[in-house]
Amino acid sequence: MRSRSAAIAAASVLSALAALAASGCAPQETAGSASGPSSSAAKPGSCAADALATKAKGKLTVGTDTPAYAPWFQDDDPSNSKGYESAVAYAVAQKLGFAKGDVVWQKVAFNNAFAPGAKTFDFDINQVSINEDRRKAVDLSSGYYDVRQTIIALKNSKAAKATSLADLKGAKLGAQVGTTSLDVINDLIKPDQQPSVFQKNDLAKAALKNGQVDAIVVDLPTAFYITGAEVTEAKVVGQFETPAGAAKEQFGLVLDKDSALTSCVSQAVDALRKDGTLAAIEKQWLSDAAGAPVLK
């Protein structure tokens, strides 16, 4: 009778799978179709706050990583509208017609911002550089900040005296994973030793202090913040130029792939750039970039 019980077992497994296929795997509703506009006044395709299919009706959910680093955020609290990215997020929300109280912050690790599957945010603001590969995985808004990469080293180190890219060839360099800073090291400096790659800038700073790396590459505002407040024995050695022909590097807001909000958010960012709001926020929160020589 063994084979009969095996057949029964197989049949039951199969029917369970079939049931799973029929019910449990029904397509998820996509964000775009989740909640249609409730008020008939707003015409579809408009960017009015009540017409937008946001995660929570009438609220704008914004994601960022924790800890939220200065000068992008202040006191590790994105909701105080202090710091460049916090201010930009509230400016975008205002452009879309959301009041300050309608902005909800969500903790989203850098790596989770682009994980496939349903997103927990309407848009994510986390110093994410725009590139074509990334556009295949998520939607990215227009750029809200033009990035320049810089290199910082301990004042008494050999790397601090570098005046050209060639002077950095022999140094042990470091950068954070997933940043364009790492691309600058690999594609522009092309050092002799393999660069160190860190999960967080905190670890890169610790290694710099310990002398485990000679210099680290970070974006300009971060560099000024680190040398001004966190590792005062380090200095900004110089900044890098975008290679001729390459696209200018910009940070963009991350949205779910094919999100219904992308065009509206991009329009809001473009409008903020046009009317000078972005420039004003930059002036308020980010150090002046003068004084860092360009390394060639």
Add this chain to the structure above:
Amino acid sequence: MYRPSQRRIERERYKRSRTRRATAVATLSTALTLTVLFLVVTGSPGWPRTKETFFNAEYARQALPKVLDGLWLNLQLLVVCGAVTLVLGLLLAVARTLRGPAFFPLRALATAYVDFFRGLPLIICLLAVIFGVPALRLQGVPTDPVVLGGTALVLTYSAYMAEVFRAGIESVHPSQRAAARSLGLSNAQTMRFVVLPQAVRRVVPPLLNDLVSLQKDTGLVSIAGAVDAVYAAQILSSKTFNYTPYVVAGLVFVLLTIPMTRFTDWVTARMNRRQSQGGTV
């Protein structure tokens, strides 16, 4: 001259037919299950995007050489740390099982070491060694993150291995020790020629288990910036927001573990053969 009876031939034929039938049913049900699974997965609404995100041939091609470069670091760490942990673990176990009141401080120290490093989370041990030791600014202490990371791995894993060895030593029956002593062997000789050979032979499988575990934990030294196979995958993934490099790295690790598992099986089988020399009862 033995001739199977008609009834026996009949019985065997019936048994064979039942076996054939069972095999056929198993094959059919497996094929059906796989088909349903395949249809469920590939028919799911998110499948095209999942395929694009996890199984992209172009990104896999880019990732493989970098992942293999990183794997070289994993293998170096595995060989060096593996050898050092085995030796250190055995020494710790012997220290813990020494007899005699004069050895009390040694026993206590070994016990304290094992308790501490077995309980300390590996990631904290790594952070403390990699970023803490260079901060002391001592002359002559290495600051190379790979050396420091390897040291942290040795600290933790030698404590694990010490416990495995100790279990082996204590599992050797006291009569073995008594017999050896009555033959005139000293305590040290008894340990060396009678107890340890049996103890080590008994704990080979759990030791190899720990080695496989160590092999996977070697990647954690990447916390200091060194690039191993998994980290190489992460660097690519976070640049392109595509997860295929992780899949490549995962498969490479699985492929690496298979020969190790076969080796374990072979060692175990050989030991069993040796122990049951003269045939099993």
